[in-house]
Amino acid sequence: MISDLLQIHVLIPWLLGMVFGVFVGATPGLTATMAVALIVPVSFYMPDPNTGLAMIIGVSFTAIFAGDIPATYLRIPGTPASAAATLDGHQLAKQGKGGYSLLMDLFCSCIGGLVGVALLMMIAPQLARFALRFSSYEYFWLAIFGLSMSAVVSTGNTRRGLLAAAFGMILATVGLDVVSGAQRFTFGNLELMSGLGFIPVMIGLFGVSEVIRSTMAGFQHNGENLDHNKKENSPLAAVLAIWKNKLTVAKSSIAGTLIGALPGAGADIAAWAAYGIEQRSSKKGQKFGTGEEAGVIAPTSANNAAVSGAWIPALVFGIPGDAVTAIVLGAMMMYEIKPGPLIFEQNPEQVGSIFLIALLTQLLLLPCGYLGLKTFGWLLKLPRSIIMVAVLVFSVIGSYSLRNSIFDVYVMAVFGIVGYFLEAKRVPLAPLILGLILGPMVEENFRTGLIKSEGSLLTFLTRPLCALLLVLLVLAFLSPKLLKLLKGDTNNHDRITS
C-alpha cells in the first residue's frame, strides 16, 4: 500500500500542496482554512482519490505549523491556532533565537501530529464514543477553560488579560443571535448581521497594529536579524531542548488530540489549553512569556495533534470537528468515499490509506516546514519598511477574500488602530482574540444547555465530566499558590528538622 503512495505522480502534487500550505499558513492574513478551501478544487483534477486526499491532508497539517512562523518572527499569528506562539516564540526570536524556536516548533508539530495519528489509528472508535458524552454543558466549561487560560497566562497581567477576554466576548455578541435569531448591535447594517469575523479582527490587532508601530518607530529595526545567535539555531540544540521537555511534548500532544477529537472544539483551544496547563504546572511557570522553551513546545505540539484529533469524529461519524475537516469531508464525498460508522468495515483499505497519508505527511512536514522557515527567515533580512508593506497588502487581501467583503477590510483597519492603543496601554491582545472566538461557544452552549435542562443551572455542575472540568479549572487558577504553599511547608519542615 505504501508503494502506491510513494509514486512520483502522487508525491509531486503532495509535496507541492504542502509547500503551498506553508506559504499560505505563513502569510499573515491567510489562514489554514483558506489554504484547504483553495486546494480542494485543484485536487479534483488529480487522477485518483489518494493523490487528492494526500494534497488536502498535507495542506491542512503544514498550514497549521506554518502559522507559527510569522507569529515567532513578527508577532503576527498566521492562523488563529498560532496565537500562543506570539508569546515565548517571539521572545526567543527577539533574543536572536528565532531559528531555534521554530526548529523546536517544527519538530514538535511533527511529533504532535504523529501522536495524534497514532491515537487515531489505535483508539479512534473509543475516543469518538468518549466525545459523544460531551454536550452543551461540557463544551461550556471547556470554552471557559480555554478562555481563562489565555487570560491567566498573560504574564503577570491577569487582570488586564481578563479585561481583554471580556472585551473580546462583548465584541462576539455583535450579529444574529443563534439561539433566538434576534439582531444584536447591528444598527440595521447588513454586514454586521454576520458579526465581527475573528479573522479580520485578528489580522488587524496583530498585523496592522504592528505595521503602525513600526511606522511610528520609523522602521528602526532595519534588516533586524532574528537568527543572529548562530550556535543556538542548530537543529541539534532544538532536539536537545525537546528531549529535556519530553514530558511536556507527550502531555500536550495527548491533550491536543483529545480536544481535537471533540466535534465542538479545535486547534485554537487545544493550543491555549496546553500552554495554560504547562504554565500552571511547571516549576518555571513565572518565566513563561519571556522565552521559555516549554512555552513554545506545548502549544505547537497540541495544535498539530488537534488537527489529527479532528479526524476522529470525521471518520467515525462522518461529522466534521472544525472548518477544515468540514471542507475535507465535502471533498471525500466527491471522491465517493463515505466517512461514517461503516467505513471501517466496508472500506478498510481506504481508511488504511488515509492513516498512511496522515502519517507520511508528518514526516514530509519536516523538509517542507524547514524550507518554509528558512525562506521566511531569509525574507526577513529585507528592510523592515518593505516587509511591513507586504504585511499590509496580505492583511488587506486576507480580510477581503474571507467573505469577499470590503467591510471586513474596514474592520481590519479599525482593529489595527484599536490594537495599537491597547498594546500601548499594555493590554494583552491574545485573550481578546480568544474571547472573540470562544465567546460565542460559551454563550451558545450556556443557553442551549439551559434550554435542555429546562432552566436549571445545577446541571452545569452535577454532570460528572462537568465537575471534572470545573476541578481542573479551579486547580489551574490556584496551582501557583498551592505550589508555593507546598514549598513553604517543606521549607518550614526543613528548618525544624535541621
Place this chain on the structure above:
Amino acid sequence: MKFILTSALFAALSFCAVLFFNGCTPADTETSSEDYPSKTITLICPWAAGGGTDRLSRYMADQLQRELGKPCVVVNRTGGSGVVGHSAGALAKPDGHTITMITSELNSMHWMGITDLTYENFDPLLQLNADAAAIIVRSDSEWNSVSDFLDAARTNPGKLTMSGTATGGVWDLARAGFQLATDIPVNAVRWIPAKGAAPSIVELLGGHIDAVCCSVPEAISQIEAGQLKALCVMSENRLKDYPDIPTVKEDGIDWIGVGWRGLGMPQKTPQAILDKVVAACSKIVRSPEYESFMKKNGFAIKIREGMEFGTFLKEQDDQWKIVVKAAGYAK
C-alpha cells in the same frame, strides 16, 4: 516629517487597495441578449466554501461556463443566515452577469423580520433540488412510527427535545409546520438550536436530545450503520433513493416540508437573457453528469423552470408565513 511621510504612504496604500477591489467589477456596458454574456459571470453563493450549497454552486458555475462561453466564478458572500449573499445577489445590476444560488431561507427570513428581501426581488431561473425534512431518532428508541412520536409529544408537552438547525432555520420551521398540522403546539417540543444537522446528529447519538429533523442524506451514514432510524419524511411521495421511509401523508397528515436550492437573477433582468440562461441550465440539469453529481452529494433532484419555479416560490412563501407566525418567530 517622518509622520507625514508615513501617513501619506498609508493613505496611498489604502487608496490602492480600494481601487484594486473596486476594479474587480469592470465598467458597465450595455448588454443585449445577442452579445450576452459579454463578460465574466459571477455566481453568488450565500453559504460558506466547502459546504453542500457551495459544491453545487461550483458545479453549476463550471457547467454554465461551458454552455455560455464566458468565465463563471463563484463568490461566497456568507453571513447573517444567508441574508448577506441573497441581498448582494438581489441588488446586483440586472444585466445577467450576476446569478445567485437562492435557498429556502429566502421564503422565511423576511417573515422573521431579519430582512426586507423577498423572493420577488429575484427573477427565478430554475429550481435545482428539493430535500424533504425527516424525523430521525436513535435506533434503540421506543418510537417506531410517526404516531409513536406524536403520542409521546402529546402526552409529555414540553419534555421532548429536537434539533437540526438554528432557531427559525429550515428544519426548525419544517417540524414546527408538522406539529401545527397535527395540532401539537409548536413549543410542546423544545427546539435546541444547533449550527447544522451534523452537530445535532452527534447530540442525538450521545443521547442528549430525543430527535433530529433534517434531510435523510444528512444522516444516511448513521442510518445505514443502524445507529439511527428515520420515522418519516415530509414529502409528497416516498423518496426515490430511500423507499422504505414512509411519508407523513400516509399517516393522514397534510404537510410537506422541504428545503430547496435554485438559481435566480436580480429582478428586471431582460426576458431574452433570462430565457437564454434558463435554456442553458435546463440542458445542464438534464445531463447524466448532473444526475451523478447530485447522487454523489446526496441531493435529491427536483427541477422547476422559470415561471413554474416562480409559482412554487409563491406557494412556499405563503406556507412559511403561517408557520413563522404560529411558531412565534414573526417580528
